[in-house]
Amino acid sequence: MTETLKVTLxxxxxxxxxxxxxxxxxxxxxxIARVAYEQIDAGEKALVLNLQGTKIVNSIGISILIEIIEKMLEIDGTLSFCCLTPTIEKTFHIMGLSQYAKIFPDEASAITELTA
Amino acid sequence: MANDAVLREVSLTLPMLPDMEIAASKTATAMAELMEMGSDRIDEVRMAIVEACVNAFEHSQASDRKVYVTFAVIGDTAPEKLQITIRDSGVGFKPEAVEEPRIEEKLRAKSKRGWGLKIIKGLMDEVAIESSSTGTSIVMSKYR
Structure with missing residues (x-):
């Protein structure tokens, strides 16, 4: 019983x-980190993580997302999130991630703000 | 007010294997749906139980490599809350000694982990932890 995450870019x-x-x-x-670091290495400074297809996360997975946030801060880049379930968004607020990563309700609003 | 009668109870024994916490989350979902809990609140229960199981898998050092989970629907005549007990027979820990993680410190720290209890307390309505050298029990509840 192993749940596999599918990641696309x-x-x-x-x-x-x-x-x-x-x-x-x-x-x-x-x-996710592997894909994100490939983009960072390629010079990308704005990443959006669209979690529409994810209904559950655990804190070990989120701790890896914190590593990505740290990496983005080091290069003056941004990691943003969109399309979170209410519970995942609440969890990110509990952890304080929203202080260091923007959370958008949908992808369109993320792209609009980040490319303005 | 509920008189804490157990209206329905289900028990699971989980081997400490990858992603077995998902089995617990599915049972929690079924129990919560049975008592007509709202979907967002069910999601919060799922997330909390995943954290509690992962904590036990990672930290308990239980020699039997098992986690025991009990789901109880509590109420007077109608379901009022879902109470979940996650128990292991591991080495225990001192809950009062667990430092609350802070994102600004975790961002600079080598280890970014240690969020489980904070997430559980943030998502559930009631959380009680009992731990000794013979094991740990976390009892967490969510009202309907």
Whole structure:
């Protein structure tokens, strides 16, 4: 019984959107980080993590997302989130992630603000 | 007010294997749906139980490599709250000694982990922890 996270990427003008589908646990977080670090290495400074396909996360997975936030802060970049379930958004607020990563209700509003 | 009668109870024994916390979250969902809890509140229960199970898997050092979970629907005549007990027979810990994680410190720290209890307390209505050298029980409840 292993839940596998599917991660896909779409490049947009001025940013990259990472889509997830499934449970963000340790392995899922590492897969997101792998894709994110490839984009950072390629010079991308704005990443959006679209979690529409993710209904559950655990704190080990989120701790890997914190590593990505740290990396983005180091390069004066931003990691933003969109399309969170109310519970995932509440969890991010409990943890304080929203102080360091913007949370948008949908992808369109994220792109509008980040590419303005 | 509820008189804390157990209207329905389900028990699970989980081996400490990858993603077994999802089995617990599915049972929690079924129990919460049975008592007609709102979907957002069910999601919060799911997230909290995942954290409690992952904590036990990662930290308990239980020699039997098992976690025991009991789901109880509590109420007087109608369901009022879902009470979940997660128990292990591990080495225990001192809950009062667990430092509350702070994002500004975690961002600079080598280890970004240690969020489980904070998330559980933030998502559930009631949380009680009992721990000794023979094991740990977390009892957490969510009202309908």
């Amino acid at each position: 779409e490049k947009r003008a001025g940013l990259a959107v990472i889509y997830t589908e499934g449970y963000i646990n340790n392995q899922g977080g590492e897969e």
